[in-house]
Amino acid sequence: MIIQVKLKDIIDEMEIQFEESRSLLNINTGEIVLVTSEDLRAAEDEKPFDHLPGWEQENRMNAIDVVENFENYIELPTKYEVNEYEIMESFCLTVSDQRKNESLLRAIKGKGAFSRFKDKIIDFEMEEQWYTYRDESFKQIAIEWCLENKINFIE
Numbered sequence: 001m002i003i004q005v006k007l008k009d010i011i012d013e014m015e016i017q018f019e020e021s022r023s024l025l026n027i028n029t030g031e032i033v034l035v036t037s038e039d040l041r042a043a044e045d046e047k048p049f050d051h052l053p054g055w056e057q058e059n060r061m062n063a064i065d066v067v068e069n070f071e072n073y074i075e076l077p078t079k080y081e082v083n084e085y086e087i088m089e090s091f092c093l094t095v096s097d098q099r100k101n102e103s104l105l106r107a108i109k110g111k112g113a114f115s116r117f118k119d120k121i122i123d124f125e126m127e128e129q130w131y132t133y134r135d136e137s138f139k140q141i142a143i144e145w146c147l148e149n150k151i152n153f154i155e
Contacts, residue, residue, distance in 0.1 A: 003027065003028070003029065003030035003151075003152065004030065004152045004153065004154050005025065005030050005032075005146070005151055005152070005153050005154070006153070006154055006155075007139065007142055007143065007146070007153045007154065007155050008155075009032055010025070010032070010076060010142045010145070010146070010153070011135075011138050011139060011142050013032050013034065013076055014076060014077055014079075014082050014138055014141070014142065015138065016034075017078065017079045017082075020036055020037040020038070021034055021035065021036045021037070022034070022035055022037075022040075022075055022078075023075070023076040024066060024073040024074065024075050024076065025073065025074050025075075025076060025151065026065075026072055026073055027072055027073065027074055027151070028072050032076070033062045033065075033066065033073075034062075035059070035062055035063045035066055036059070036063075039059050039060055039062070039063035040063050040066065040067060042060060042063065043060060043063035043064040043066070043067045044067055074149050074151075076145065077141055077142070077145050081141070082138065082141055084114075084134075085108070085113065085114075087133075087134055087137045088108050088113070088114075088117050089105075089108060090133075090137070091104075091129075091130060091133045091134070092104040092105045092108065093105075094133065095126075100124050100126070103120060103124075104117065104120050104121070104124075107119070107120045
């Protein structure tokens with residue numbers, strides 16, 4: 001069976017990543033699961049979980065499946081592979097208005113770069129341009145990941 005994964009599902013998962021979690025694609029079913037480090041540790045320790053709420057039991061069952069059938073899973077691009085700072089910098093370099101370009105590049109230097117950048121794109125009324133650029137960047141990362149891992153995708 002050849003699975004097809006929706007590119008949007010991959011992108012959505014890439015956007016919601018957080019510390020201590022992993023997003024994985026089951027190459028047999030096409031399902032994307034998010035597992036926390038805590039659930040993976042508990043699955044490896046085979047701790048009972050029937051006392052947990054339903055949603056936590058489901059998370060634990062996903063983690064158990066990942067541990068027992070790891071060969072069936074491929075990790076989606078991590079937040080380190082999706083370098084939003086580089087995407088911001090790249091966007092800044094596409095801005096043809098020299099004043100805006102320089103202001104945006106200054107805004108992304110040092111601590112607080114993300115919030116300063118966001119403030120600047122609002123000030124310059126460039127939010128739509130930024131989010132279009134960002135979405136396209138995420139899409140390209142997802143496509144490259146699919147091609148590298150021989151995953152069939154649909155848009």
